[in-house]
Amino acid sequence: MKKLYVRPQPLDGDERRLGRLEGTVQYSETIDGFDRTWEEYVPTDYDPSVAVPLVVEVHGGSTHNAAYMRPMAYLAEREKFIVLFPHCIVEGVTWNVFNELGKEDGMPDDIHYFDVLIEKMFEKYNIDKTRVYIHGQSMGDMMATTYLKKRANIFAAGAPFSGPSGAMHHIDSDGNVIYPEFPLPVVRTHGSEDLSMPCGMAQRPNWELIRNSPPAKVTIPKKFIAPPDSLRQEKMESQQLINIKLWLDRNGCAKLPNVSLRGKYGVFQHPGDPFDFTFFVVEGGGHNPRHEMYDYLWQYFFTGFRRIDGKVVRTEPQKTFVPDSGAVILADGSDKAYVDNKLTDIGAPAKEVDGVIYVPLSFIETAYPGVKTEIFYEGEDGKSALIKSGDNELQISTGARTCLLNQYFRDMERVMQYDGVIYVPIEDVASLLFGKVSSSGRGIHYISDHTGTISYDFAYLIELLLGKRRLLTTSEMYDLEVDQVRRKQEAAK
16 A cells, blocks of 8 residues: 655645545546546555445536545545546536436536446446445535435445535425435535535526636635624525435434534434434534545445445444433523433423523433432522432532532532522533533533534534424425525626
8 A cells, every 4th residue: 555645735725635646547538429537546456356345426516636535535545445536527617417407408417427437437347336435525415416316226325515405406396305216324514614505596507608617716715704694594494404304304214313512523313214314514614524524434434334235234334423322402492402312301491691501400300310309498598409319419509609519619600590490500510410511602502421512503403403493394495595596696797
């Protein structure tokens, strides 16, 4: 295996670009009357007598160079698989993911183009057909998803990232969702700073458009300015929710996920029958994924699935995703909580006061089974209570910032009383009794064994879980994207 290294980049360039790995070979051929090109990467120590996996890597709309896709070639060298890099018809423009466009519009059938290339790979190399996967980013996400709608049955798993395809791309004029023909294990990834880009019918491509379109340029702002939450909300409601719905429904997934929040990564894994669907949110992530996401994709996801005798089966992945056991998730104003990946009643709405989340004392027993609570004093000045867990005893009193843990003084946020009910700062209780840590932001409080950053996307999905938001209907998603397109067209006049 060759020694891999990351080549230096200009300081004013895009730090996410990787150089073209030596050994990546470009090919060309006339397919369906169009001059097409593609690239292949074969590991240095490829042995034709040994069957190896194949990953179809679909570039975005900016360039054939697929600079953001290069990590897959590096990964292939390390993990011993072959990568196919298809190219769209004209560099820097688009894949033909618009079903109504055909040869008369100067556009090829890219689904058939993929069919031809994949068959070439099967003929040329010793491909392990039980381990064929697809990944696409941005416009490549749109093309990968379009292909998966028709050809999911040839893959063991799929991973579309950062795609701007929205409701207009997945819902027909009668309001019906255009689902994939076959279920498939799928993981989607989206960065919290990746904003909405109207697609679908916003601008129909044709031969004149793609031939005369200037190549896209990557610009790096000198200072990042965080976008307003209204744009983040548009992204979720016009694009991401419908992409989530496609696979939740097609895979027969449970609506309630297993959740994890660790560092900048939030994971929503929906168990499914026959397959799971996973949505991965990255705090601070932009349109182009962090390179370490490719390691995650291979180690936790692709290596966990094979297609044998036409059926996808689970295998032991290199690394196993473990949801946060015992985590307690709360939202300001919600009377629901997510406890150990189960939805439960609090008994009264949680209250956030100066960044501190309060719950009724009785909820502590629900959040942490085995814990017992007892009010041992009631007077005009307030109440005192005991919270017992095993040999530990926490004594609290309303109005006080001091508590007693096994008769030793400890500081905690002030205990409140509302309408005669004791409200406790649950994050302090969890920390003192169980050593738990809390992550909070945007009215969401996540108490577990790990700290993490709560992004807008993560908070939005938690609010849906806890009833703080209403899930839009498919018609509302469609109308929202239509309005986006209208505004974009008016702004361009």
